[in-house]
Amino acid sequence: MTAPTHLRVEHLENPLGTSLSRPRLSWWLPAGSTTQSAYRIRTGEWDSGRNHGDQHVLVRYPGPLPGSGRRVTWQVKIWTELGESAWSEPAFWESGLDAADWTASWIEPSEQDLPEPGSRPAHLFRRDFTIPQPVSARLYATAHGIYEAFLNGERVGDLELTPGFTAYRDVLHVQTYDVTDLLRAGENTIGAVVSDGWFRGRTGAMRLANSFGDHTALLCQLHIRHEDSSTTVLGTDSTWTTTPAWITADLMDGQTADLRQAMPGWSAPGYPDAAWSKAVTGTGGLYDDFARLTSSPAPPVRRIQELTPVSVAPLPSGRQVVDLGQNINGWLRLQVPPGDHLVLTHGEAFGPDGDVTLDHLRGVDWETHEPLSAGQVDRVISGGRTDEVFEPRHTTHGFRYVSVEGASRPITASDVRGVVVHTDLRRTGWFRCSDDRINRLHEAAVWSFRDNACDIPTDCPQRERAGWTGDWMLYVPTAAFLYDVAGFAVKWLRDLAVDQWDDGCLTNFAPDPGGRQVQHLPAAILDQFAGSSAWGDASVIVPWELYLTYADLDVLAEFRPMMARWVDFAAERARTRRHHSRTAAPAPHEEFLWDGGFHWGEWCEPHVDEEAFRTADHGAVATAYLYRSASLLSRISAMTGHQPDADRYGQLAANALDAWRTEFIADDGSLSPATQATYVRALAFGLVPEELRAATANRLVTLIRDAGTHVGTGFLATPYLLPVLADTGHLDVAYELLFQDTSPSWLTMIDRGATTIWEHWDGIDEHGVPHASLNHYSKGAVVSFLHRHTAGIRLREDAPGYRHFEVRPEPGGGLTWAEAEFDSVHGRIASSWRLEDGRFRLAVTVPPGTTATVTLPDGRSFTAGAGRHEDGCAV
Numbered sequence: 001m002t003a004p005t006h007l008r009v010e011h012l013e014n015p016l017g018t019s020l021s022r023p024r025l026s027w028w029l030p031a032g033s034t035t036q037s038a039y040r041i042r043t044g045e046w047d048s049g050r051n052h053g054d055q056h057v058l059v060r061y062p063g064p065l066p067g068s069g070r071r072v073t074w075q076v077k078i079w080t081e082l083g084e085s086a087w088s089e090p091a092f093w094e095s096g097l098d099a100a101d102w103t104a105s106w107i108e109p110s111e112q113d114l115p116e117p118g119s120r121p122a123h124l125f126r127r128d129f130t131i132p133q134p135v136s137a138r139l140y141a142t143a144h145g146i147y148e149a150f151l152n153g154e155r156v157g158d159l160e161l162t163p164g165f166t167a168y169r170d171v172l173h174v175q176t177y178d179v180t181d182l183l184r185a186g187e188n189t190i191g192a193v194v195s196d197g198w199f200r201g202r203t204g205a206m207r208l209a210n211s212f213g214d215h216t217a218l219l220c221q222l223h224i225r226h227e228d229s230s231t232t233v234l235g236t237d238s239t240w241t242t243t244p245a246w247i248t249a250d251l252m253d254g255q256t257a258d259l260r261q262a263m264p265g266w267s268a269p270g271y272p273d274a275a276w277s278k279a280v281t282g283t284g285g286l287y288d289d290f291a292r293l294t295s296s297p298a299p300p301v302r303r304i305q306e307l308t309p310v311s312v313a314p315l316p317s318g319r320q321v322v323d324l325g326q327n328i329n330g331w332l333r334l335q336v337p338p339g340d341h342l343v344l345t346h347g348e349a350f351g352p353d354g355d356v357t358l359d360h361l362r363g364v365d366w367e368t369h370e371p372l373s374a375g376q377v378d379r380v381i382s383g384g385r386t387d388e389v390f391e392p393r394h395t396t397h398g399f400r401y402v403s404v405e406g407a408s409r410p411i412t413a414s415d416v417r418g419v420v421v422h423t424d425l426r427r428t429g430w431f432r433c434s435d436d437r438i439n440r441l442h443e444a445a446v447w448s449f450r451d452n453a454c455d456i457p458t459d460c461p462q463r464e465r466a467g468w469t470g471d472w473m474l475y476v477p478t479a480a481f482l483y484d485v486a487g488f489a490v491k492w493l494r495d496l497a498v499d500q501w502d503d504g505c506l507t508n509f510a511p512d513p514g515g516r517q518v519q520h521l522p523a524a525i526l527d528q529f530a531g532s533s534a535w536g537d538a539s540v541i542v543p544w545e546l547y548l549t550y551a552d553l554d555v556l557a558e559f560r561p562m563m564a565r566w567v568d569f570a571a572e573r574a575r576t577r578r579h580h581s582r583t584a585a586p587a588p589h590e591e592f593l594w595d596g597g598f599h600w601g602e603w604c605e606p607h608v609d610e611e612a613f614r615t616a617d618h619g620a621v622a623t624a625y626l627y628r629s630a631s632l633l634s635r636i637s638a639m640t641g642h643q644p645d646a647d648r649y650g651q652l653a654a655n656a657l658d659a660w661r662t663e664f665i666a667d668d669g670s671l672s673p674a675t676q677a678t679y680v681r682a683l684a685f686g687l688v689p690e691e692l693r694a695a696t697a698n699r700l701v702t703l704i705r706d707a708g709t710h711v712g713t714g715f716l717a718t719p720y721l722l723p724v725l726a727d728t729g730h731l732d733v734a735y736e737l738l739f740q741d742t743s744p745s746w747l748t749m750i751d752r753g754a755t756t757i758w759e760h761w762d763g764i765d766e767h768g769v770p771h772a773s774l775n776h777y778s779k780g781a782v783v784s785f786l787h788r789h790t791a792g793i794r795l796r797e798d799a800p801g802y803r804h805f806e807v808r809p810e811p812g813g814g815l816t817w818a819e820a821e822f823d824s825v826h827g828r829i830a831s832s833w834r835l836e837d838g839r840f841r842l843a844v845t846v847p848p849g850t851t852a853t854v855t856l857p858d859g860r861s862f863t864a865g866a867g868r869h870e871d872g873c874a875v
Contacts, residue, residue, distance in 0.1 A: 002030040004056070004076050006827075007091035010297060011486040011550070013426075017096035017140065017176025019295040021065050024058040024554075025074065027088065028827045029848035033080035034866045036849060042087075043074045050079070056849065057551055057801055057825045068098045069138065069223060080848075096176050097140050097221065099290040104221040104235025106144075106287040109194070109242045110277035117202050117209030118253040118375075121244040122195035122394060124266055125218050126273060131232050133185040137224040139177040142293065144168065144286075145216035146197030146249075146394050151182040151190055153268035159300040160393060160421055164455040165198045165467075166491075167511040168212040169286065170498040173296040183224065190234070191267030194218050195249040195394040202252045203513055205363040205464040207372050211513030217282050241276035249394035252465070253375040254346075257390060259336070259383030297487035297494075299424040301455050303330070307418035312411050315355055320404045320411050322418075327400040327756040327775050329451035329461035330421035334404075334411075336380055336388040342406045346376040346399035348462065349770035356403040360770040361463045376462060396421055398451060398461030398775050400755065423453045425483040426823075431786050433818040438738070438786070440750050445780030448756040449479055452777050456492050456511070460759065460773035466509040467492060470600065471778050473538035474719050478784045479777075480549040481822055489546055490555065496539060497562040504569030506536040508600075531573065532599045533622035534716050539566045540629040544636065550825055551801025557640045563633050564645065570626050571652055573597045574659075579617045592652070592659040594626050595619030602677045604778075605714035606744040606761045620664050620671075620678055621716065627656040628685050660687050669695050676703050677717035683728060684720035697728035709736050710744055711761070719781035726789050726810060734785065735813035746782055791820030791831045792855075801825045807844045807864075808855040809833050811875075826850045841872040 004027040009015055011026075029036055036056055041048040046063040056078070066072045071094040075087045109123035139156060141149050142163040149156040156177050163173045195201070199212045221235040246261035265271050286292075310325035322332070327348055336342065351357030358374035365372060376397045380390040404411055431442050452458045456467040457475070472492065479485050496510035501519040507530045512518070519526070540563045546555045577596020578586065599618035604610075630653035638646035664672050664682075669692050671678050679700035682688045688696045703712065713721050725734035741747040744761030752764045759776035788794050792809030795802060802824040809818070809831060819832035827847025834841050846852045848866045855861040858873040 002032070003086040004028060004030060004078055004088040007074075007076065007088055009091070009093040011484055012297075012299065014092050015295070016094045016178065017174060017295050018093050019096055021095070022061050023093055024060050025076070026057045026059065026825060027076050029056060029078065029080065030082075030085050031848070033082050033848045036078045036080055038079040039076055040078075041074060041076050043072050054849065058554070066095050068095050068101050070095055094176065096174060096295050097293075099293065102221060102235075102290050102293070103233060104219055105237050106217045106219050106282035107236045107238070107240055107242070107279035108215045108217045108282050109244070110280055111215065114214060117196075117207075118250045119248050120196055120250070121248050122193050123216065123242055124191065124193055124245050124263070125236070125240050125242045125279060126189060126191040126267055126271070126276075127234075127240045128187065128189050128269060129234055130187050131183070131185065131224055132226050132228075134180060134183045134224045135227055137179045137183050137222065139179045139220060139222050140174050141177070141192070141218075141220035142172055142174045143192075143194050143197075143216065143218050144199040144213055145194045145201075146251075147218060148193045148393065149177070149190070149220065150192065150267035151179055152184070152188055153265060154182050156182065158302055160303060161197070161301045161396070161455060164296065164301065165511055167495040167498045167515065168199060169515055170292055171294065171494060172292050174293050175300070176295070179222070187269040189267055189269045189271070190220070190222060192218050192220065193245055193394075195247070197251060197394070198513075201250045202375075204466050205372075206366065207252060207363065207375075208513060213286070215282075217287070236279070238278060238281050240279040241273045242279045243273070243276040247394065249392070250375070251395050253373065253395075254377045254379070254397070255392035255395040256379040257392070258381045259385075259388055259390075260381060262383055296491055298455075298491040299426070299487065301421060302424040303419050303421055304424060304450075305420040307420065309413045309416055309418070312413055312416070314410065315353075317353075317355065318405070319355060320407060321354075321356060322402040322404060322411065322416055324400050324418040325755070326418075326447065327398070327451065328418055328420045328447075329396055329398050329454055330419045331392050331395065331397060332378070332402050333389060333391040333417045333419050334380070335415040336382045336390050337408050338384050338386055338388070339382050340406055340408050341381045342379065342390075342404060344378040344380075345403040345405070346378070346397035347401055347403070348399060348774040349764065350401070356401045357770065360772060363463060374463070391419070396454060396461065398773075420450070421454065422450050423455055423488055425453060425485060425488060427482070428484050428823040429481040429787065429821065431783065431791060431818070431820045433786070433790065434816040435814070437747055437750050438815075441746050442783050442786060444750065444754055444756050445478070445777065445783040446482055448775055448777035448780050449475070449482060451756060451775050453479075453483070453488065456495075457488070460775050462775065463773055467495070467511060468509045468535070469496065469506065469538035470508070470532070470535035470603070470715060471776070473534065473541050474716060475777050475781050476542050476545045477549075478719070478781045480545060481784065481787050486546060486550045486552065489542060493539075493542060493559055497559060500539075500562055500565060501530075504565035505531045506539060506566055508532065508535050527598055529598060531569065531597055533570065533594060533618065533625045535600060536566050536570070537625045537629045539563050540632050540636075544632050548795055548797060548800050551803065553639065556636045560633075560636055560640055560642070563629070563636065567626075567629050567633050567649060567652070570594060570622075570629070574623070574626060574656075579619060581617055587662075589659040589662040592623070592626070592655040593619055593663055594622035594656075602675070602714040602716050604760055605675070605677065606710070606712060608714075620660070620673060621681070623656055623660045623663070624681050624685055624687055627653050627660060627687065630656055657687065661689070665692070670699060671696065674703070676700060676707070676712035676721070677714060679703065680713060680717040680720050680724050683724045684717075693728060697725070697730060700725070701730055701733050704733060704737065708742075709733070710740060710742070711737055711746075715778045718779050719784060722782060722785040723789060726785070731789075731810055731812050734789070738782070738785070739813050746779070786818075787820055787822070790815065790818050793820055793822055793829055793831050802829060802850060804851050804853070805829065806853045806855065807831050807842075809842065809857070811835065811840065811857060824850070835875060838875060839872050840875045842870065844869045
């Protein structure tokens with residue numbers, strides 16, 4: 001028997017600088033085995049001995065605490081029905097610094113006057129030092145702003161946009177780097193570039209600046225161990241020098257580089273910095289709070305992929321348009337012709353003149369209603385050398401096309417690369433089928449998530465780049481099939497939790513640059529944007545989905561207090577607020593009818609006025625989510641040992657369900673409002689009694705037929721639309737909607753050239769005019785239907801982590817074959833089917849440590865253990 005594989009520490013592979021003293025360890029069982037009966041973990045200094053049990057996912061490390069800055073190398077062996085395995089290959093984790101270990105001080109650049117947002121220079125920091133021969137070295141670094149670290153003229157590591165986007169007032173991530181190979185005996189230099197980033201740069205649709213503070217700052221500490229076992233610790237302090245860099249940078253507006261002012265060798269020994277200013281030591285406020293420093297549970301942001309343009313086309317204006325062939329998040333790396341001053345405008349679509357347009361991406365000031373800059377413009381001035389390369393690593397853009405202005409010669413595809421930048425998530429799910437357009441739809445959904453997984457789950461990579469709660473809530477089941485988003489989502493949830501208001505209210509995105517202090521704004525302002533149903537319910541639904549996918553009960557325990565405060569807030573709003581259209585005396589059930597306050601509603605339904613949501617009665621949506629979250633919280637409370645809360649929230653759920661049924665189900669069984677979204681949500685959430693499900697599903701089909709067999713849902717109901725149809729006996733209608741190719745539909749996007757999912761169903765209208773963002777993953781949640789129904793890989797709520805799962809493919813739509821793979825926490829699950837010679841032929845792979853219930857289209861079922869299984873039936 002072989003050894004365990006895929007060793008992970010809190011879902012990460014060999015993490016450096018973790019803040020967890022007792023992380024959880026996971027591994028896959030050896031191929032060919034069925035069930036683990038015991039395991040044994042050893043490190044260099046400790047051995048667990050043989051532990052009986054089948055647990056191999058998120059096993060808490062019980063050994064001796066390693067202390068800060070120490071590496072623990074570990075291996076595991078297991079016992080199965082095949083006997084005792086060999087030891088696994090070694091893996092490791094390394095602890096970071098505790099708050100008490102920091103001796104460095106925060107340092108700021110010397111700034112006499114604060115430049116205007118969007119045009120602020122980055123600043124350089126440096127310090128020379130001399131050391132004896134190093135044996136090993138670690139650099140611990142973070143910043144208020146975005147930083148890049150350098151040692152002896154070399155960039156440290158390959159991480160981008162560090163330290164990332166967090167609720168800086170409460171959570172700030174520290175990155176740990178192994179810099180042993182960058183140091184040498186004798187003279188050395190450490191340096192850093194720091195730009196505004198999320199900390200004080202312009203953020204969100206409103207382009208607000210200075211959200212977390214007025215000054216950028218750097219904090220780093222270098223730990224060096226020498227041959228004689230002595231240690232040198234060197235940190236940021238007042239001995240460092242600083243000067244403005246030759247770049248200005250803003251995440252939203254773009255980056256400008258004047259290469260004429262570049263300072264070659266600035267981070268190497270011997271550079272003359274006598275004219276530089278002394279760094280300013282920061283004290284008080286956030287600078288004194290080292291307890292907020294922690295490691296990220298998520299993988300870092302990296303440059304993931306490079307794309308060669310499919311074309312570079314000249315325009316009559318003299319500009320040249322680079323087409324990457326794919327809508328991405330990232331930047332353009334460009335060879336700069338000597339002497340040129342280039343302006344690079346990044347966008348997703350063309351205007352009437354054939355040039356890149358940004359008109360559909362412009363935000364609007366919510367007070368003045370004046371349009372705001374769309375940003376996404378980089379500038380570079382050549383320094384006159386022939387080997388100059390521009391790569392703007394202190395900004396990102398969402399784009400497929402780049403308009404290049406000012407080039408003195410034709411730009412060729414060999415001059416340019418599109419650099420794809422996002423969180424380095426591990427791919428876990430794949431799907432393919434016999435229809436190329438469906439494959440392209442699936443790929444567009446994957447790309448939309450990739451482009452919007454840049455340290456946080458964003459709504460779009462261009463116009464706003466905010467961590468909208470509702471968007472992530474509805475997409476997280478899809479994302480968790482495609483990628484390992486466990487740590488990525490936990491990172492985001494922690495920011496959501498610390499930004500929660502005192503009364504339990506949640507705003508629309510996390511991190512929220514306004515933080516908790518915005519709760520003190522006048523009520524008239526708060527009632528226009530905070531506390532929306534569905535969006536706030538992400539606090540309950542996202543942890544629940546993580547638990548189901550990763551069997552992580554600790555996630556539920558950690559975030560249950562946030563969930564409880566949110567549901568209590570929602571229940572209080574239902575009790576105390578009424579929609580203005582209700583003038584009669586309240587009926588008893590209205591105590592649990594949530595129709596007052598601010599709500600986004602279904603959002604982005606086709607043929608609905610986008611501004612209508614502000615005055616509409618969203619009681620049908622909000623009360624549905626009050627029921628959904630209260631019922632989940634009741635289950636979560638019972639699972640985490642809080643039975644009185646379980647009973648209380650169970651009763652709240654029952655009351656909300658009764659209120660929904662009383663208010664929105666007519667005597668004839670019809671629902672109001674009579675929209676596709678209402679019917680979909682009623683079926684998906686179990687809002688209608690069992691005896692009405694068939695009639696409710698039939699009425700949903702009637703609404704779909706009345707719309708010409710077109711989708712009529714917006715953000716919230718779209719993920720459930722096709723599954724609800726399939727599960728209520730209307731699989732044929734589900735496939736008709738999937739394959740619909742007139743607007744509104746998914747294939748309209750594909751046929752009109754989309755490589756990512758549009759925010760609006762008519763993102764590119766029939767005249768070729770772009771509308772809103774062309775890169776929102778929300779409507780791409782439809783691809784879960786392909787994973788769970790077409791390929792048939794289905795998670796069961798009674799067996800989280802796919803410990804027991806279903807494979808129940810439902811072919812249709814003229815597809816002749818389909819296949820999907822998913823790397824669960826236990827191992828790879830696969831389902832592949834073909835229609836051949838009048839028969840349905842299915843192949844299923846079940847990973848060790850799990851079982852599956854396999855159901856063929858003829859209704860025959862069987863239980864499958866670990867291994868590969870093949871079966872078929874007549875069609």
